[in-house]
Amino acid sequence: MRSPATPGRHRVLVVEDDDTIGRHLETGLRSNDYAPTWSRTGSAALAEAAQTPYDVLLLDLGLPDMDGLDVARALRAGHPDLLIIILTARTDDIDIIAGLDAGADDYLVKPFSLTVLLARLRAHLRRRTAASTPQEPVRLDDLVLDTTARRCTLHGEELPLRPKEFDLLAVLAQHAGEAVSRETLMAEVWDENWFGSTKTLDVTMASLRRRLTEAADNTPHPSHLPRITTLRGHGYRLES
Numbered sequence: 001m002r003s004p005a006t007p008g009r010h011r012v013l014v015v016e017d018d019d020t021i022g023r024h025l026e027t028g029l030r031s032n033d034y035a036p037t038w039s040r041t042g043s044a045a046l047a048e049a050a051q052t053p054y055d056v057l058l059l060d061l062g063l064p065d066m067d068g069l070d071v072a073r074a075l076r077a078g079h080p081d082l083l084i085i086i087l088t089a090r091t092d093d094i095d096i097i098a099g100l101d102a103g104a105d106d107y108l109v110k111p112f113s114l115t116v117l118l119a120r121l122r123a124h125l126r127r128r129t130a131a132s133t134p135q136e137p138v139r140l141d142d143l144v145l146d147t148t149a150r151r152c153t154l155h156g157e158e159l160p161l162r163p164k165e166f167d168l169l170a171v172l173a174q175h176a177g178e179a180v181s182r183e184t185l186m187a188e189v190w191d192e193n194w195f196g197s198t199k200t201l202d203v204t205m206a207s208l209r210r211r212l213t214e215a216a217d218n219t220p221h222p223s224h225l226p227r228i229t230t231l232r233g234h235g236y237r238l239e240s
Helices: 019-031 042-051 068-078 093-101 114-131 163-174 182-190 199-218
Strands: 011-015 035-039 056-060 083-088 106-109 138-140 143-146 151-154 179-181 227-231 235-239
Touching: 011 019, 011 042, 019 035, 019 114, 035 042, 042 056, 042 068, 056 068, 056 114, 068 083, 068 093, 083 093, 083 114, 093 106, 093 199, 106 114, 143 163, 163 182, 163 199, 163 235, 179 182, 182 199, 182 235, 199 227
Parallel strands: 011 035, 011 056, 056 083, 083 106
Antiparallel strands: 138 143, 143 151, 179 235, 227 235
């Protein structure tokens, strides 16, 4: 069922086949001034997202018709700015890493508290609003980072960074030449109240490095990119 959106309300697509959880999420989101739409299958969610622009996707992985990871990949490819939060009963690190690598920004393990979910939503959306405040583009060797437009370019060609990859690079660029702790990166890029595994940071960092390397390899121009140095036991440093 689609809820009419009021100006200023965030549209949330809930993909959950469990009736109890789905109703709980739909009711809780609506009562907190979100505009939720509830889909029970992956195919219904993909059809819904093709018709309506959404701000947030709350995605169960164990769907009756397809794996939720396939839904995440498809919607991430078509909607790079969509905030994707996975809701899962899968607790193994490998499952969580697979979800993040499929394009998710965050995850909550079932059973979870609606209060915690709402706090996560506010934190993610607050950071996105803050990131939209106009700022001058930053040049890092041949890389140009425009946080206002959320564009990262190399010799004028835009790099297809996922939202968290961009946010991670932006925080490192803000502290270029400085040691940035893992705790600071988790708080700035994810949530100061993050309860999950810090493997989230490792997966996103590895993906960011891979995309930068691929971009440099695929451009016909000689390229100088900033180096992300691992500081064992502490964090990372971005060096031009």
